[in-house]
Amino acid sequence: MGRILALDFGSKRTGIAVTDELQIIASGLTTVSTSDLLAFLQDYFSKENVELILLGEPKQMNNTASESEVGIQEFIKKLQEKFPEKKIERVDERFTSKMAFQTMIDSGLKKKQRQNKALVDEISATIILQSYLYK
Structure with missing residues (x-):
């Protein structure tokens, strides 16, 4: 069984998370340019x-694609060309940034640490x- 890798794609940075080999635990991996x-x-x-x-x-709240979807579609084409053997699925990411910020607050991170956009x-x-x- 292989890992599952998740990408929070952005025009500047992309957050990456991954599971263990048994696909039980999700952990943040890193953020890359x-x-x-x-x-x-x-x-x-x-x-x-x-x-x-x-x-x-x-x-968007009305279920239409956001403006950043154009860049994501371009990236998906490159991803499929470079790694044709990899299966790709999409996951609704509404509110994930707000949830991430709240997680940082709940974890007791100081204000300066919460300003770390890569995190x-x-x-x-x-x-x-x-x-x-x-799910």
Whole structure:
């Protein structure tokens, strides 16, 4: 059984979370510059068995695609070209950034630590992954 990897894709940064091999526990992995994302994934896939990639699907409150969907679709094409053997699924990511911020508050992180946008992205990816695992 391979890991499941979740991406909270952004135009500047992408948060990444991953499961254990048994697909039980979701953990934040890191945040990388989106421009370096494909290279990061190639390196990660060479070391770890990843069976599924989850990509957040940003939607408006009326269920229509958000503006960032265009960039995500372009990335998905590149991802499919580079890793045709990897299965890709989309997961509704509405409110994940707010949930990530609240998680930081609930965890007792100081205000300065909560301003770390890379950490918010990583936690958001973890929330996306958890929502998939526990659906």
